[in-house]
Amino acid sequence: MKPLYAMMVDITGRRCLVVGGGSVAERKAAALLEAGALVKVVSPSATPLIQKWALLGRVEWKNRPYAPTDGIGCFLVIAATDDNQTNEAIYRDAKERGQWINVVDQPELCNFTVPSTVKRGPLQIAISTGGASPSLAKKIRQDLEKSFGEEYERYLGLLQEMREKVRAEVKDPRLRYSLMKELVSDEWLIECRRDPEGVRGKMLGFIQSHLSVQA
Ligand SMILES: C[C@@]1(CC(=O)O)C2=NC(=C\c3[nH]c(c(CCC(=O)O)c3CC(=O)O)Cc3[nH]c(c(CC(=O)O)c3CCC(=O)O)/C=C3\N/C(=C\2)[C@@H](CCC(=O)O)[C@]3(C)CC(=O)O)/[C@H]1CCC(=O)O
Numbered sequence: 001m002k003p004l005y006a007m008m009v010d011i012t013g014r015r016c017l018v019v020g021g022g023s024v025a026e027r028k029a030a031a032l033l034e035a036g037a038l039v040k041v042v043s044p045s046a047t048p049l050i051q052k053w054a055l056l057g058r059v060e061w062k063n064r065p066y067a068p069t070d071g072i073g074c075f076l077v078i079a080a081t082d083d084n085q086t087n088e089a090i091y092r093d094a095k096e097r098g099q100w101i102n103v104v105d106q107p108e109l110c111n112f113t114v115p116s117t118v119k120r121g122p123l124q125i126a127i128s129t130g131g132a133s134p135s136l137a138k139k140i141r142q143d144l145e146k147s148f149g150e151e152y153e154r155y156l157g158l159l160q161e162m163r164e165k166v167r168a169e170v171k172d173p174r175l176r177y178s179l180m181k182e183l184v185s186d187e188w189l190i191e192c193r194r195d196p197e198g199v200r201g202k203m204l205g206f207i208q209s210h211l212s213v214q215a
């Protein structure tokens, strides 16, 4: 098994090609859309959701089989057809253009794989088994989703806001560090769950009390 390098890639506004229109293509296209990519789907059939995206203009759907020119100008390519010969042709075309290529059920024809991901706003926990067991990656995601609840999105948004405030207003680096450390605690997380509306005010109050000491 090849060692893999984990990386978070900015694909906003980048053209990405998904070939195939089945459930796997839909899942891969959904992840690309969530990351802000411009997605083109090429397939003579498509799931109802892909068709809906096409109607809404969220994806460009070419209702026909793959053609070698489809990938021109694309940042990355995903081959998710059920036809091996087509998948291999997509791989060769992408490789020639130096593109990122993922052939869904052929890890040897991938220069990147897609991890299973827990998303809570900007928090992303990506799980890779290095291709050993995608089913295990999925199970670990489902387990983590139970531990990392929806409140993490609000909590992380608040931490970001408080961090900016602390960086702008606290001059002493030690105090800055200890404030951020104290905001990252189970107590605040529980507060996000218990009092989602009031927690922001309490955090601001907590920081303010230390700023008064500083002044
Ligand atoms: C994580 C996830 C992301 C995503 O696809 O979005 C993903 N596969 C998912 C699900 C899943 N895939 C498969 C099953 C059926 C059960 C099973 O076989 O286990 C299930 C489970 C299900 O569908 O319930 C079958 C399968 N997948 C691959 C092969 C070929 C092979 O292993 O050789 C075969 C056998 C095909 C055959 O039977 O011939 C290959 C890959 N699949 C990967 C990713 C990459 C490695 C990730 C890693 O490091 O683990 C890699 C290498 C390439 C890639 O596709 O990027 C997503 C879970 C999303 C979630 O969280 O819900």
Ligand SMILES: NC(=O)c1ccc[n+]([C@@H]2O[C@H](COP(=O)([O-])OP(=O)(O)OC[C@H]3O[C@@H](n4cnc5c(N)ncnc54)[C@H](O)[C@@H]3O)[C@@H](O)[C@H]2O)c1
Pocket: 019, 020, 021, 022, 023, 024, 025, 042, 043, 044, 045, 046, 064, 065, 066, 080, 081, 082, 083, 086, 104, 105
């Ligand atoms: N469904 C799964 O969870 C799963 C998991 C692992 C692997 N796979 C494999 O991944 C592949 C895709 O899975 P799926 O469930 O989405 O399959 P699917 O049969 O639902 O979809 C295949 C799609 O490929 C399209 N297609 C076929 N030939 C094409 C061509 N020449 N150009 C463009 N599009 C073409 C078809 O129109 C169809 O939309 C299959 O090989 C499958 O064995 C599926």
